[in-house]
Amino acid sequence: MNITIDYFLILSAFMLGAGMYGFFTRRNTLAILISIELILNAADINFAAFNRLCQTGIEGYVFTLFSIAISAAETAIAIAVMINIYRMLKNNYVDELDTLKW
Amino acid sequence: MDYSQFLNMAPELSLLAVILILFVADLFMCTDRKSGRGILNTPLPVVLLTLHTLFCIAPLVCPMFSAQCSMLNAECFGGMYVSSAMALVVKAILNVGTIIVFLTAHEWLKQPEMTNKQGEYYILTLFTLLGMYFMISAGHFLMFFIGLELASVPMTALIAYSKRSQESAEAAAKYILTALFSSGLMLYGISLIYGTTGTLYFDKIAPLMLNGQCSMVNIAALVLFIGGIGFKISLVPFHLWTADAYQGAPTAVTSYLSVISKGAAAFVLFVVLYKVFAPIIDQANVLFFWIIVFSITLANIFAVRQNNLKRFMAFSAISQAGYLVLGVMGATPQGLTAIVYYLLVYMAANLGVFLIISITEQRSGKLLISDYDGYYRTNPRLAFLMTLCLFSLAGIPPFAGFFSKFFMFMAAFKAGFIVLVLIALVNTVISLYYYLLIVKAMYIKPNDNPIAPFRSDGYTRFGLGLCIAGVVLIGIISWFYAYIDQFSFGL
Numbered sequence: 001m002n003i004t005i006d007y008f009l010i011l012s013a014f015m016l017g018a019g020m021y022g023f024f025t026r027r028n029t030l031a032i033l034i035s036i037e038l039i040l041n042a043a044d045i046n047f048a049a050f051n052r053l054c055q056t057g058i059e060g061y062v063f064t065l066f067s068i069a070i071s072a073a074e075t076a077i078a079i080a081v082m083i084n085i086y087r088m089l090k091n092n093y094v095d096e097l098d099t100l101k102w
Numbered sequence: 103m104d105y106s107q108f109l110n111m112a113p114e115l116s117l118l119a120v121i122l123i124l125f126v127a128d129l130f131m132c133t134d135r136k137s138g139r140g141i142l143n144t145p146l147p148v149v150l151l152t153l154h155t156l157f158c159i160a161p162l163v164c165p166m167f168s169a170q171c172s173m174l175n176a177e178c179f180g181g182m183y184v185s186s187a188m189a190l191v192v193k194a195i196l197n198v199g200t201i202i203v204f205l206t207a208h209e210w211l212k213q214p215e216m217t218n219k220q221g222e223y224y225i226l227t228l229f230t231l232l233g234m235y236f237m238i239s240a241g242h243f244l245m246f247f248i249g250l251e252l253a254s255v256p257m258t259a260l261i262a263y264s265k266r267s268q269e270s271a272e273a274a275a276k277y278i279l280t281a282l283f284s285s286g287l288m289l290y291g292i293s294l295i296y297g298t299t300g301t302l303y304f305d306k307i308a309p310l311m312l313n314g315q316c317s318m319v320n321i322a323a324l325v326l327f328i329g330g331i332g333f334k335i336s337l338v339p340f341h342l343w344t345a346d347a348y349q350g351a352p353t354a355v356t357s358y359l360s361v362i363s364k365g366a367a368a369f370v371l372f373v374v375l376y377k378v379f380a381p382i383i384d385q386a387n388v389l390f391f392w393i394i395v396f397s398i399t400l401a402n403i404f405a406v407r408q409n410n411l412k413r414f415m416a417f418s419a420i421s422q423a424g425y426l427v428l429g430v431m432g433a434t435p436q437g438l439t440a441i442v443y444y445l446l447v448y449m450a451a452n453l454g455v456f457l458i459i460s461i462t463e464q465r466s467g468k469l470l471i472s473d474y475d476g477y478y479r480t481n482p483r484l485a486f487l488m489t490l491c492l493f494s495l496a497g498i499p500p501f502a503g504f505f506s507k508f509f510m511f512m513a514a515f516k517a518g519f520i521v522l523v524l525i526a527l528v529n530t531v532i533s534l535y536y537y538l539l540i541v542k543a544m545y546i547k548p549n550d551n552p553i554a555p556f557r558s559d560g561y562t563r564f565g566l567g568l569c570i571a572g573v574v575l576i577g578i579i580s581w582f583y584a585y586i587d588q589f590s591f592g593l
Contacts (some may be wrong), residue, residue: 039286046293055300100346
């Protein structure tokens, strides 16, 4: 069976949709972070698949590598912020983050 | 490899040198030696940054340095990094803004519980500035993305700077989650561009996009890209983090967030629209029309009902961002000049307001607009200066804010967006109302328990002097506009 670009695009679009859904519905900040990782990985899959099947060169692969490294850095600092919140509130649900409003 | 091309990125290298010097100084000046700390807290960063700014603008103002002029129009690393005169002007403006923010931060960092963390503040701030430099000079989406993230990741650490404050932590959580979400969406948009054109260089994308086979995909990419950058500029559908992050962050960080990162992002938005999305600029304009209308109007409505001054300034900033993006419409050279000029003027006025908010917060701990009732009786000079800055923000004629808005409207009008200019004009009047609410609180409303009279420190005075000079003089002296204008063609 020949795997065409469509399969990759459908997979990445599904991951993007799942990530966005999770971002808006989840109540735990860590779950929100996981949803965001889904979105970032969807973009990475797109880059790699486009590069493998449609384009020449290695620009897409290089971009994927950089984007993985950057999202790791972002996740690290996001988790640092969440640990700080956990120390103060003893949980990390977004419902509790309501001192700043309107 | 030709190593001499590194010389074309002299502003970045010199900023990196400033960061390293500050880092080493922070390491080796121990806390208990008080004299050493005194230098580190504000004089050293400000002096270094001033030297760096002079170095940046040397090739622009002084023909003597014409040898350096290769820096003005050069590409390095196969077009990844593009330096232009306009980018250099924007970098110089951001530098001046950062210097004023450092002057704002002095009193806050002087507190006993902050003495251990002083150096980190300067280094983190300068790293976000470095990220903005890369973003401004990017010629490739990878460079742009790295710059954007380098600008937003240390920013999170800055917002969460007050470690014991729950508000600060909450603001940082809201900021980082929305930042990650929007950068994820933007990354997806960039991947779509890569899929249709096969390249990520700004200059090469537009001709490949012209064949129009995948126009729907291109529009999707445009929408996702605007989502990412609109978050940085805090335009309306992506503005929800703004008020919370502004209120929770320490005031010195808020002033940095409100002007510097916003200005860099607006400039980059213009560059990308002008270079990359030129074939589908009509669709972009439809999008921007509604974004601007909602940004200006919604922010104005919400600003009227605020009582916290920092939150109020957040909504004011969203509304000002709407005006800032007005120059992006049509992507004309005149629009670019208007954006950079608007940025300069807005910086002077906004940082002036934040200087006064910060010193008042440090001296009295009061942040609510109702606390400012009777401010004129106790601190007449500060009240007067704040009034000047607010008038400039609202756009009242003798001050620079009027001229910046005028040029902005003129650029949008010439590009043919007459209805939009009309809506923006009506909103200017509404914004005058809520800026005057603060003036009214300071001058007219009686208060039994006003903020006690206080003396501000030398750094705040110096910063205020710079801001007021900007507010009064930039508009009247037309040299500024003409000077910026000569670089706007050709980009």
